Amino acid sequence: MISDAPVLQQSSEPAESAAAPSRLSRYARPMLGLLLPLILALGWELVVWLGWSNGRLVPPPSRVFATIAELARSGELIRHIAATLWRVGLGFAFGVIAGTLLGAVSGYWSLARRLLDPTVQALRAIPSLAWVPLFILWLGIFETSKIVLIAVGVFFPVYLGVMGAILIVDRKIVEVGRTFRLSGFAMIRRILLPAVLPAYVVSLRVGLGLGWMFVVAAELIGASEGLGYLLLDGQQLGKPAQILAAIVIFAILGKLTDWLIEVAAAPFLRWQDAFGRTKGT
Amino acid sequence: MLVLDRVSKTYPNGVQALARFSAEVSQGEIVAIIGGSGCGKSTLLRAVAGLDRASSGRVTLDSEAIAAPHAKIGIIFQEPRLLPWLSVADNIGFGLADLSAAERREKVARALARVGLADxxxxxxxxxxxxxxxxxxIARALVPQPEVLLLDEPFSALDAFTRRDLQDHLLDLWADTRPTLILVTHDVDEAVALADRVLVMRPRPGRLFDQIEINLTRPRDRNAPLFENFKRSVLTSLDRSLDRNVPDRDATQGPGQAMWW
Structure with a gap:
């Protein structure tokens, strides 16, 4: 069997010999991905420890983690993380709402698509960072301009994902809905929504990735707190360990939030019959 | 009674797919529609299903005009067209949204058992x-108990053994409530095995060419000489339908049958 379910079930089966290796591989496989970064980190640690490099510009992991621990102890870390998370969260929420609504309208209603889509595509062609000076002029240097910038970054992939997904919903499946006389709303709820869900989840994840990208840009431009501020502060005061600490935390938060979307969506996507499900079991 | 009254369909690109097709199908009858490719048999079925509107003419079920999908008419397509995000049980219950959950569960369970897929x-x-x-x-289409079930080459994508199996199974299910079946097919064996009457269509534009009553009792023995005879007459009619030198002869076409060229 191809799906994940049998793997889970096997642990309750009496066949110990079959259960043992599958349980092993279940935990061992994600660990495999950690192997390379761990080796590199330990290697660099060793190089600095042996004195082959002073590690001033590229501090070893121990120093990076010491910086993180210190920031955490002083309460600074939580404050910066909270500021950044708040910005990404709000920007992501606004971007997703706008992208989903406009994408759905454009996908569902061809007149709206003809009216709206060329403009959106033209705006999309503008590198989003080009908006920064304008946003600062319009909205000030504080939170609003940052959140709007993040929302703009999130908007485009979500808009495109939703519209594209609606446009390629299988006509044959829609016809099944028609033969059972689904009303417009029921058609959306029972056919279109589940059909676009896989692509929607992907677009949310892409959007979130861009949200993390743009929060750095926004915070580099002018902020007194946030992980992006930590980066800039580290550069200006010549503290590479602090920069790396912020980068590590960005990586962890980015991966964590992405994983949250994946996990939240997984129960709704168990039906998928796709390449991704078939490999690696 | 299902009545097709001079149903015509011309596509926006000017191709006439169907020209003044008329037929009457009584309740519980099994009619097979057979014909060469491009004879408009699928177009016809979609018009009866209310999925596409006829350009002219009308389809009525018990004198009610059919212009949109109707509760009493079910359809089975060439592909199963199951909704991939619903379990088998939920797929079968898809058309029962109006029922209470308990009623739906019960009907679905019965249908599942009936088609041998309870597990x-x-x-x-x-x-x-x-x-x-x-x-x-099939179960999904039958469980709302339609009066008319339309089948658009439902078994053509299956291997020969499974096809026969499902043909027999369909007849078995049909016997439960005896809905009217209209079966579009290109398989002469299938038409003769299932139908009370075979309508032969000819292409360009699609129109009725011939009708053949299959006077065989059920269950039918596919190896019986009589079965072979019917198959042969359907085949002969099919061959003639594709021969341009043979004129249209069916009276139901009526006068005013315009040649589109």
Whole structure:
């Protein structure tokens, strides 16, 4: 069997010999991905420890983690993380709402698509960072301009994902809905929504990735707190360990939030019959 | 009674797919529609299903005009068209949204048992074989108890063995409530095995060419000489329908049958 379910079930089966290796591989496989970064980190640690490099510009992991621990102890870390998370969260929420609504309208209603889509595509062609000076002029240097910038970054992939997904919903499946006389709303709820869900989840994840990208840009431009501020502060005061600490935390938060979307969506996507499900079991 | 009254269909690109097709099908009758490719048999079925509107003419079921999908008319397509995000049981219950959950569960369970897939209730469509998936599609179409069931080459994607199996199974299910069946097919064997009457259509534009009554009792023995005779007469009619030198002869075409060229 191809799906994940049998793997889970096997642990309750009496066949110990079959259960043992599958349980092993279940935990061992994600660990495999950690192997390379761990080796590199330990290697660099060793190089600095042996004195082959002073590690001033590229501090070893121990120093990076010491910086993180210190920031955490002083309460600074939580404050910066909270500021950044708040910005990404709000920007992501606004971007997703706008992208989903406009994408759905454009996908569902061809007149709206003809009216709206060329403009959106033209705006999309503008590198989003080009908006920064304008946003600062319009909205000030504080939170609003940052959140709007993040929302703009999130908007485009979500808009495109939703519209594209609606446009390629299988006509044959829609016809099944028609033969059972689904009303417009029921058609959306029972056919279109589940059909676009896989692509929607992907677009949310892409959007979130861009949200993390743009929060750095926004915070580099002018902020007194946030992980992006930590980066800039580290550069200006010549503290590479602090920069790396912020980068590590960005990586962890980015991966964590992405994983949250994946996990939240997984129960709704168990039906998928796709390449991704078939490999690696 | 299902009445097709001079149903014509011309597509926006000017191709006339169907020209003044008339037929009457009584309740509980099984009619097979057969014809060469491009003879408009699928177009006809979609018009009866209310999925596409006829350019002119009308379809009535018990004197009610059909212009949109109707509760009393079910359809089974060439592909199962199951909704991949619903379990087999939920797929079968898809058309029963108006019922209470308990009623729906009960009907679905009965339908599942009837098509021999009770053990697949919670499976995903992707886990089914082609034949099993088409069984689910049949159950989904039959469970709201339609008066008319339309079948658009429902078994043509299956292997020969599964096809026969499902043909017999369809007849078996049909006997439960005896809905009217209209079966579009290109398989002469299938038409003669299932139908009370075979309508032969000819292409460009699609129109009725011939009708052949299959006066065989059920269950039918596919190896009986009489069965072979019927197959031969359907085949002969089919051959003649494709021969341009043979004029249209069916009276139901009526006068005013315009040649589109």
């Amino acid at each position: 697949k209730a919670q499976a995903w469509p992707r886990e089914l074989s082609g034949g099993q998936a088409q069984r689910v599609a």
